[in-house]
Amino acid sequence: MKILLQLAYDGSVFHGWQVQKNAVTVQETLQNAIEALSGQRLPVTGCSRTDAGVHARVFYCTVPAKELSHIALQNLPSALNAHLPDHVVIVSSVLVNDKFHPRYSCKQKEYLYDIYTGSYRDPFCIGRSWQLCRELDVVRMNEAGSFLCGTHDFSSFCASGSSVIDKVRTISAIEISGGLHVVMRICADGFLYNMVRIIMGTLVQVGTGKISPETVSAILEGKDRALAGTTAPACGLYLNRVIY
Amino acid sequence: MKILLQLAYDGSVFHGWQVQKNAVTVQETLQNAIEALSGQRLPVTGCSRTDAGVHARVFYCTVPAKELSHIALQNLPSALNAHLPDHVVIVSSVLVNDKFHPRYSCKQKEYLYDIYTGSYRDPFCIGRSWQLCRELDVVRMNEAGSFLCGTHDFSSFCASGSSVIDKVRTISAIEISGGLHVVMRICADGFLYNMVRIIMGTLVQVGTGKISPETVSAILEGKDRALAGTTAPACGLYLNRVIY
Numbered sequence: 358m359k360i361l362l363q364l365a366y367d368g369s370v371f372h373g374w375q376v377q378k379n380a381v382t383v384q385e386t387l388q389n390a391i392e393a394l395s396g397q398r399l400p401v402t403g404c405s406r407t408d409a410g411v412h413a414r415v416f417y418c419t420v421p422a423k424e425l426s427h428i429a430l431q432n433l434p435s436a437l438n439a440h441l442p443d444h445v446v447i448v449s450s451v452l453v454n455d456k457f458h459p460r461y462s463c464k465q466k467e468y469l470y471d472i473y474t475g476s477y478r479d480p481f482c483i484g485r486s487w488q489l490c491r492e493l494d495v496v497r498m499n500e501a502g503s504f505l506c507g508t509h510d511f512s513s514f515c516a517s518g519s520s521v522i523d524k525v526r527t528i529s530a531i532e533i534s535g536g537l538h539v540v541m542r543i544c545a546d547g548f549l550y551n552m553v554r555i556i557m558g559t560l561v562q563v564g565t566g567k568i569s570p571e572t573v574s575a576i577l578e579g580k581d582r583a584l585a586g587t588t589a590p591a592c593g594l595y596l597n598r599v600i601y
Numbered sequence: 602m603k604i605l606l607q608l609a610y611d612g613s614v615f616h617g618w619q620v621q622k623n624a625v626t627v628q629e630t631l632q633n634a635i636e637a638l639s640g641q642r643l644p645v646t647g648c649s650r651t652d653a654g655v656h657a658r659v660f661y662c663t664v665p666a667k668e669l670s671h672i673a674l675q676n677l678p679s680a681l682n683a684h685l686p687d688h689v690v691i692v693s694s695v696l697v698n699d700k701f702h703p704r705y706s707c708k709q710k711e712y713l714y715d716i717y718t719g720s721y722r723d724p725f726c727i728g729r730s731w732q733l734c735r736e737l738d739v740v741r742m743n744e745a746g747s748f749l750c751g752t753h754d755f756s757s758f759c760a761s762g763s764s765v766i767d768k769v770r771t772i773s774a775i776e777i778s779g780g781l782h783v784v785m786r787i788c789a790d791g792f793l794y795n796m797v798r799i800i801m802g803t804l805v806q807v808g809t810g811k812i813s814p815e816t817v818s819a820i821l822e823g824k825d826r827a828l829a830g831t832t833a834p835a836c837g838l839y840l841n842r843v844i845y
Contacts, residue, residue: 365724366724367724367725367727412725434721435721438721438722442844443722443724443727444724445724446722446723447721448720477678477679477682477690477691477692480610480687480689480690481609481656481658481729483611483687485725557741598790
């Protein structure tokens with residue numbers, strides 16, 4: 358048996374999820390907290406490798422159950438939170454069987470991307486939004502987004518250098534809501550490296566009038582990263598839902 | 602003539618508004634930016650002395666107009682923002698006459714106080730909310746708040762050691778809204794030192810059932826700081842509106 362932990366973290370203070378040398382990551386921070394409780398360095402497996410600066414309103418990881426069996430399951434969040442810094446929190450813990458994998462058992466993920474469009478920067482959104490500070494045409498952006506819905510080869514929207522061979526994914530929803538904060542909600546069965554951020558960078562070009570919505574269809578069909586827009590900054594990106 | 606600047610700042614990175622030795626304050630940060638533009642150390646007068654950790658969604662200050670006359674008034678926010686750190690922003694600049702004083706010309710101020718009531722801390726609200734993490738009875742809190750509305754001597758809700766003699770103020774509105782975030786909105790013609798935070802700390806005692814709403818009326822009439830609740834943390838407090 359394993360324990361599935363649900364957590365949330367403010368990515369602005371972490372160098373992403375995955376353990377790396379000379380940088381504070383969420384995975385290592387969690388391993389430290391678990392070690393403080395169990396006296397052992399236990400493996401922690403995450404549902405996604407979020408980049409430095411990317412946030413998670415919802416994130417899942419598994420840890421071995423046996424070594425933590427001295428703590429009642431429902432008390433585990435509070436026990437771990439006492440050993441975690443403020444910018445990460447455990448909100449639930451449930452038992453799952455050994456076949457369950459937080460990454461490969463995932464059916465759908467939902468990301469939000471937040472752009473601030475006010476005239477001047479907002480001090481309360483530093484590290485939490487892409488502070489674009491210009492107006493965006495949300496109707497055009499939604500029109501462009503509709504070309505990306507469905508099952509496609511998303512090579513144009515994958516960071517060059519990614520080792521993934523199969524770049525076909527299915528986007529089940531992509532919606533952009535307007536206002537002072539323009540927020541894109543995107544759901545898919547999986548995401549390529551930097552896919553949400555490259556889609557966002559490209560849709561911003563549509564929103565500012567630099568390219569037409571139809572151009573996004575041509576970019577998709579071109580299957581070439583060089584055709585798409587720049588990668589939007591990490592700070593506006595939130596992993597929002599994970600469906601198993 | 603003077604220039605009235607409207608600003609906003611995230612108080613979590615500042616030791617309050619007013620210049621002090623060995624600590625970064627908003628006033629000093631702004632004086633540095635103005636000096637970078639004008640070559641002179643100019644006086645900056647604020648509308649309020651916010652404490653360390655207190656936020657301002659809206660804050661006003663005045664600066665001499667003559668020494669900044671080489672910059673077009675409408676360009677002043679952008680020019681200053683280029684010299685300011687991300688956590689403070691200037692959003693407007695208007696000319697006012699010499700009689701205008703950002704503090705004494707003020708008719709009303711509105712503060713918000715934000716309490717997070719979720720089961721576990723929220724990583725995205727660190728330094729932005731009082732993370733109380735327990736439920737509050739908002740109906741009872743509003744009942745208690747109604748006793749404070751109107752013109753009263755607020756001695757019980759003023760930090761001991763304050764040198765202010767006249768402790769009579771008029772609260773024109775006090776409303777507490779419920780939800781995951783319980784937010785108190787309070788408007789008055791003026792506030793005593795720590796008044797909002799002591800009122801909040803006292804109303805939380807009502808919300809948790811520790812004291813009755815009627816007790817707040819007795820605390821007010823007692824005119825003794827020792828009768829009221831503890832001072833709520835600075836991080837949940839926002840100066841939200843200033844009316845001239």
